[in-house]
Each structure stands twice: as structure tokens, then as C-alpha cells.
Amino acid sequence: MKKIFAAIIITGLMSSCGKSFLETLPINSITEEDFYKTPADAYQGLVSAYSVLNWDGYGNIALSSEIASDNCFGGGGASDNGWNQWDKSIKMNDLNSYAWKKYYTGIYRANKLIQKIDAVDFKGDDATKKRYTAEAHFLRAYYYFDLVRMFGHVPLLTAPLEPGNYNIPQASPDSVYMLIASDLKLAANDLPATAFSSIPSGEYGRATKWAAEALLGRVFLYYTGYYNKQDIAGVFSQADAIAAIDDVINNSGHSLIPKYQNLFRASAESATAYAGQNNAEGVFTIQYTYLGMGDQNQQNGNRMQVMIGIRSQNLDPYYKGWGAATVNEALYHSFAPGDSRQTASIISINGEGYADSYKLDDQAQYTGFFIKKYTPLKDKNADDLGGSFQWDNFDNYMVIRFADVLLMGAELNLTANAGKAQGYLDRVRDRAFGDQTHRITLSNKAQLMQERRLELALEGQRYWDLLRQGIPAAKQAIDNPSAQAGFNVSFRAETNGLFSIPETQINLSNGTLHQNTGW
Template sequence: MVHFFCKIRSAAFAISVIIILTLATSCKKMLQINLPADKITGETVYSNTNTTVAVLNGLYAKLVDYLGSTSVRLAGVADDINAAPFLRTPFYKNAFDVNDSGQSDQFWSFSYGSGIYTCNSVIEGVTASKNIPDASKSKLLAEARFARALMYFYLVNLYGDVPLVTTTSLVTNSNIARSPVNTVYKQVIEDLTFAKENLPSNFVGTDLSTVTAERVRPTTWAASSLLARVYLYKSEWKNAELESSAVIQNSSLFDTVAVNDVFEKNSKETIWALQPNNNQTPGETTSTYEGKAFLPLPGTNISGSQASTNLLTSFEQGDLRKQNWIKFFVDNSQSPAITYSFFYKYKNGSNDSQTSQPQTEYSIVFRIAEQYLIRSEARARQHDLIGAKSDLDIIRRRAGLSGITISDDNTMLSNIMHERQVELFTENGHRWLDLKRTGKVDEVMSIQTKLKDGQWQPFAALFAIPLLEFTLNPALKGHQNPGYPEHI
């Protein structure tokens, strides 16, 4: 985390703003801001709504890769994926290498090295700005706090106790201890409550007011969706039900759609999505991060990441999700023939065409099916089996399956977790986080890790704090997660 802050001296704020604006202006379809070098100061950046929107657009552009890699890497850490031998890294085999900066510490390094700092910079800059109208201020602050809450949600679920950084102060951030998970969650809930109250209820453009069909800026419904997830993870069942219900009841904006249409851009299933970062140059694909990662390379039918046997055997007969979200290729050149699979939720991958393809998919961060599954579980935990069945059956029938039979609480919860596995696989780390929060991670991964050529160790349920942090942040010394070293 704090290595980002420690490298920046007296000009920290101005330099970081330059970096942020560079990101913002490098992304197609984002608002273009060109300022003279000697005018790029905190006061200039937050002098009006447009320049501040550009900062947030730069953050969203970075979140595309961060959340995309979260989907890919956490699917590999869990039991969604059977990786090809050349992709069987220590990370994939649940033997996390504290020196591998490209694997388990990527979540830490982005969140603290760029993401959270940007959010804090926006919050401080917009609050102090004398020129941004109050109506725009509240929306900008809400977007920044929403994004900060999202990153902290992943941090506490991947690392446990983490430093709670809410300022750009170098003095504070260069020597900051880990805060308990519940303390971090308290801040997350405060941020999301503010966001829910101040984000627009419709999807808007970069002027923060014009209604648009593009579902790429967060709304009050995105904040409620993350709040519902947070409350579920905290076992606050009633609050989880209330927040998910608020989203589900807005049927004018959100509804389930046909399985094959779920991941099309701006589908009614989408609560919030991110546009892929593409330059639209000849030969460059317009695919999502997930599409590039999971689909076969041009001219081939085999991907480096196949669906695991555990996932494939979890589908019921006739499940449309298996038929539409996983694709199979039979290699008859082998004897006997070999059947390969690859993930097909996102259908646009790397493309060898010399002409850019139309952009038809965005990376979905929140969608309505998860909210039905959250509410179903929240109701089951409160012994409302009829309500839980009603929500679960909506997801099942969309998948071409019959409704479930009501029995007891434990059977209902087992059915819900099964639906989460076959509905949310390879998305945003859901499977890995579900195994952890339900206490099933040791049971499942002790078997699955062996199939990945590894050996499961229970401490691996939390990732290691990167070694560099113990050199740069004195307050972290002696507080590494169990099972990992603080130095070589």
C-alpha cells in the first residue's frame, strides 16, 4: 500500500493529479481534458465538474483491469478453472508467493497505490472546491466514496484486517496500522450509505445529469447492490434483504433477461458495468478483459483455462447456463478424442481481424441475478423459506430448470449456494469469497488444490501482505498474515 505514498515527497498531490489526468485522457470515449503543465494543480483539477469527472473516468478505466483480473485470478484460486500446465502458477495452486508482485499482491498494490488514493484525492479536492456547484459536488463525492467502498470490500475479504486510508496525507499514510475488518466495514457502509443517498437514480452521462442508455456510471442502485452484498457477508440478513429488494423492485430499470443476452452491453440485467479499454485501432479487439482472458486465441479452439470438473458436474441436466456460458470443442485428431471447454459468458475475445469489431459487451460488475440470490439467502437465514424459494426459482427458471422443493433451512441454503456456483462462476471472485464466508473453503480446497498440483494450507484463505510494505510502513511490522514471512 503505502509504498505509493512514500515515493512521493512534497509535490505528492500535484504529481498524483498529473498521473490521474494522464489516465483519464488516454481512454477513448472518456471526457478529454487538456491543461497546460503549469496549471495542473489540485485547485485546477477540482475547479469544475468536467475536470473532476475526468479524474473519475481515469479511475474507472483502471478498475476495468483491476476487476477483470479479480474475476480471472480468483476464479483460478477457487475451483472454477482447470488451467493448462503453463498457467499453473503458485498462485493458481494456492501456494502464494509473497515475492510475486503480479499475483496475490496485485489487489493490494492497485487499491492502495492508485485506486484509494484517487478516491481520497477527489473527496478532498471536491469538498474544498469553491467552484463546483453543490448538486454536482454531492454526485462526485458519492462516486468517489462508492469506488473506495468497492476496493475496501475486496481488501478485507482477501487480506483480513487492512490499513484504513481515508486521506492523502503522507504523514498519516506512511505509518498506518491495520484496522479490524469490522472497522473497515463500518467505513464501507458509511461510504455506501452516502453514495446511495447522493448518486442519481437514472444512468447519466459525463455531465452527471443527461439520462443515457449507457450503464457505466454508478447509480444509487449500484450502491444498494454493494450494500446488500456487504450486509450478507456481515450476516445482517434483514438489511441485506432490504437493500436487494430496493434494486429488484425497480423493474423499470432492472430485470432478468434470456441467458444468452445477460452479458450484452447495457442489458436490463446490468446494474453497473465498465467499458473495456480499447484504442479502436485496426486489428485491436473490442472485447472485455474477461473475454480476452477466457476465450481461445485467434485460430484455435482451445483456451488455457477450461471449466473445472467440479464446476461442470455441478450443473443439472438441461441447465441453459452450461449450454450457453460454457463452450465445448471435441478434438478428434486425438485417439481417443479429447473434449475441451472454455468459458463463454463473454463471447468477444482476442480478434485477428484487421478491422475493429463493434463493441457489444461491457464487463458487468453488478447484475440483478446476484441481488435475487442475495435476497434468497437473506430470507432463508431468517427462516422465510417461501420467500427464499420464490427468488431462487426466478433464477432457476431463467436457466430452463424447474423450481425447487421447500424443505428445511439447511437444504434451502445448500440449494442457494449451488445456484450461486453455477450462476456466478468466473465473475468478480464470487466463488472464492463464498467458500470463505460460508466456512467451506478448507473442505472444498483440500480436494481441489490437489487437482491443481498443489497442497492446501488453511492459512492460504487470506493472501499475504506484500513484503515491500514491511520495509516502507513501520506500523505493519510484526503483523503479517499467519503462515507468511515478512522478509526473505
């Protein structure tokens, strides 16, 4: 715990962490006592809190949860263990240490800004102070939501820890979710309600009112589903969730990109057809850049991209990677004929004509299918731009898409307003098929869960959607009986879907932290 919670002096940690407003040059070492005096200091502190969003690698929740779901196997090289352990829920010492460190670092930095911002002289600019504070609350909620989904009972910190006070007991999930909901409500009230078309390009990636409301909807659906509750700890109800999601749909200026395949650079019809790194569908988008130029300590690049890339070979237009998260063939065949989301989401080695040129080499759990969304491309690859394909892939990740908001709206309104729910679903399916002849009559939640699997395929939502349907439903979906040992997967219900707390943290806590059941 001490290594994670030790006081962080404001240093070069606040170096460049993304694109646009996040491209901030490193500053020289400066003590905390001399910091948080001016608006520029507060801005640097805010950038520092945002920068943790870029920390990926083995701490990438989208990658680890897709592997844990029924969408993917572990993949990677024959000697790789980490990804296989997520796939099969097998204990591996410190498997999730990167995620633990990432989220508590982000929480620390957000807490530090919240604690210090009243000491900053904003010279009467209350609007800027209000915005920075709201963004810090949004980020704290974002980091806690990922943390509590993964680990369940986690230490709850609402202020930076003081030296010598590192052994904090785990809080109840209810307490953590109460903080998340409260933080997001504050953020939704205080963040700018600027329509997407009016957001300056230099502010792409910053949290908005719409991002806070959309995340509130996601948190509500997960918490109430997984824990079988009616609301979030009495502070956020279903009516509140409906109002928040409807507000995003009706007033945010976000919208569906006309063609699904043009959402992603790897599947776009052409470079000019690609909707771009910060398009209207991205309600909250994490920014990445190649400007780390091979320096892995910068942590600016999208490392999920190198992990999911086709292992050790270039198959035009795709660029090389490590071959993690090989796609389950069952997902590929779940799409109906004419559904554009199939080929936009998944690379089929045979279907795209690579059968003769693909080399298996040491690829583990080869299925013939790889993740297409966010896979690196030969055109404008990180190596050619002066960086490294290992660290500097640069495609932004859409954490929350407008299509997801529509599907959340359909789910929330399923019993409250069936007509509205149907209309939201129709918009998603009409885009997927390019016509109105593939609509289905919405009558139950199972239909929406299947639609979410197809629409949000391989974007990091499937595992959590399974868990919130109940552990038996998750096990039924994830279990993959196979005569081939590499593909024989059995979901261990005794874990309740929670990930293992890193052993180093348990050891450092002197008995304060307790491992999750089943691990």
C-alpha cells in the same frame, strides 16, 4: 508503501478509461494547486477514480478468485507460474502486487476528490456536487471491499497521504467494513434513483442508488458470514440489507434478460439476440473499450478476456488467448440436464466438436473445458478493430447482475419471509430452464449456495461464497486429491482464505505491514 501512496499529480492518468462518459481525452500536466477549481475539474477527478476499475491483468479479482476456488485450475502455459500459485495457494513473491497497487490507487483518487470537492465552485449546482461526492464514496467502498476480502488486515486511509507519512499500520477488518458500510449508505442515499430504462446511454457504468444498495447486500452477506457477525459493525443490519435488496428488486427497473445465454456475447444465440454491453440485468457494470489501440499504458481493455481465451489458437467463433483458468470438469457436470447455464458458461472442447481441431501445445492443466463467459470472439476482435488482442478486448464485465440480487434476496429472506425467498429463487431457475417444472422447494442455505455456483459460474463469486460458509466448507470444496500432480490441490486452511500481501509492500513499510498468517 511509498510507491503506492506517493502523491499523484493530476496528469494524463486521467486519460480515457472506458466507454461512454469514461471516454475522456488525456489532458496536459497540471499541478494540484491549479486543479479542483471548476465542475469540469471535479468531473475529471471523478473519471480518474473510475478509471482504476479498468486496471486488470494480474490484479483482476474475478480471475484470481475463480482460480483459487473449486471452479478452475490455474491453466495458462506450461512455464507460467502465477496462475498456478493462486490455484495451489503457493507463495510467490509479489504475486498480488498488481491488485494492491490497483486498489490503493483507486482509494487515493477517491479520497482526493472527497477532500477537494468543497473547494470547487459548482455555482449553486448542489445536485451535481452531491452526486460526484456520492460516487466517490461508492468507489472507495468498492475498492476497499475487494482489498479487505483479499488481504484481511489492510491500512485504512480516509484521506490522501501526505509526503513522508507512508507507513500506516494495518487496521482491523471491522474498521474497514464499517467504513465500507458507511460509504455505501451515503451513496445509496445520495445517488440518483433513476430506473434503468431512463438512464442515458452516456452514463452507463456510473454508480447508481441501485448499485450501492446491491453492493451493500453483498458486503453484508460476506462480512457476517466470514466473520460470523450479526451485522456490519453496528451500522448495517440484516433488516437494512433486506430493505436495500428488496428496493433494487422492486424499484430499480433492472430485470432478468429472458434467455440466460443472451447475457454474454460469446454464448448468445446470435449477434442480434445478444442483450448488449449494458443490458437491464447489469446493476453495476465495468466499461471496457478497444480504443487504447494497442497502447497497454491506456489500460482500457478487458485483460481478463485474453487470459481466459483458448490458448494460442482460434476455434471459430472463439478467438485466441492465454488459456488461464481451465474449468474443473466437476463444475461442468454440476448442471442438471436442460439447464441453459451449462453451455452458456463453459466451452467444452469435445462437446462443441473441436476434438479434432484443438491443439494442446503447451497448455497447462488442460481439462477440456474453458470459460465461455467473456471469452474473446473472432467476430469484431480487438486486432480487427485496430487494437491488440493482448490489451484491447472490450466486453464489459457485469460486477453485479440482477440474478445475483434475487439470490441475495432469497438468502436474506430465507428465515424472515420464506415465501418471498422462494419467489426470488423461482425467477432465477425458471429462466435457467425455460419453464416452471424445474423449481425446487427452498428449505436451506446450502441449496442457495449451489444455485449461486451455477447461476454465477465463473463470474468471480464462488471463492467468496465458499469462504463465507466457513473455512472447513471451503477446504472440503476446494481440495482436489489427484494422482496427477498438476491437478492435486489442497486448500491451506491456515491462511483463512486470505491472499499474501505483496513482499515489496512489506519491505517498503519498514516493518509496519505484517504478512498474513500461513504465508
